[in-house]
Amino acid sequence: MDAVERRDHIFFKCNFFRNVCKSVLRLCSNYRAVETWRQELAWAILKLKGKSLLVAILKLAWSAYLYVIWRQRNKRYFGVSFLTEDVVLVQIKEIVQARLGERSINRTSPVNASLCAS
Template sequence: MGLSIESDKCVLCGVEAEIRDHLFFDCDFVRELWGDILTLCDVTHRVSYGDRELAWIVHCFKGKSLLVRVIKLAWAGHAYDIWKERNSRLFGGKTRLVGNVLKDIKETIQIRLKGWTINNVDPRNDSLCVK
């Protein structure tokens, strides 16, 4: 008895071994998704690898501004949807494009922000809400 594994390759990119850092930080699919999220938030940043990216997030996004709240929700959604996409591909044989996963993350953030008081006078907040 035991678990039979055909390949240790990442099911999102098929290139590297599927280890934690690769799956959540280094995979091209994941890096593209996170980069798209940051672009939507008007955050200019070259996505790093591994723990450097997580350290950047922790360092830069403190406080209670709308941007910080959105980034925190996006990061949680990013991790959750990566895992969901991985399992969908691995166990269901269903593959989605980065844009479709991004759409799910955006919808989750919109739902979570409903009912929050948002200062739309701030142009950055207004831009975030539109995107």
Template sequence: MAILDWLPTKDRLSRFGLAVDVACLVCGSDSESRDRLFAACPFAMDVWNTVLSLCGTRCAALTWDQRLSWMVGNLKGKTFRVRILKLAWTSFLYYIWEERNYRYFRGISSSSEVIVKRIKEAVKAKLYSLSLHRVDDGNRFLYINWELF
């Protein structure tokens, strides 16, 4: 739903004629849109940059389209790093959206560190349910950073 821009963000709700305050719930600035929520929001940028550093990579993409293009270009193959990045990306989308909903419906907010911890737990749980690659020098860094030992 995020890729198709079908999430009921505030900008979409206002386009449908609903009277809503369009400010981003996560950072409080600008209009809440998919692009803002998952790419331009400082909170989301902090979470995603932390996830990327756990994978030993960087991404200079600042917009949703740039980030999606980076993902398509870099998530090819079946390496352990690519598997983790794919799981981390879907977890990132899920937990940022969940954080937005917690703030909107429950008035509860979490720090970016808590969201990163949730992403790490989700990635670990999924990797443990699959057959893990053997630890070698190439992916030892990933095992340590994602606490897979």
């Protein structure tokens, strides 16, 4: 198996991680299909521009997703007990919340308030 197949499987094709990715996207009010690594990267490059709160959250969520999924993959690979989808999602949310805590956010905006609540 080549590197692309493994990378696609780990981050976007494995049902466990695919479900986590869909949950992260839903929390960011983004309802779309999860594709391959190349397609997801192309989407990120195209859509994650600007300084809006949504873009900031999506960037943080993307980074946190990759980090937590890789860490979870290593736990599974080396036979360490691994976490449930819900726990992995909580870890991603905690990383995003910690990073957002450093920003000043206009919570009077209905869109921003909704994003912060998620």
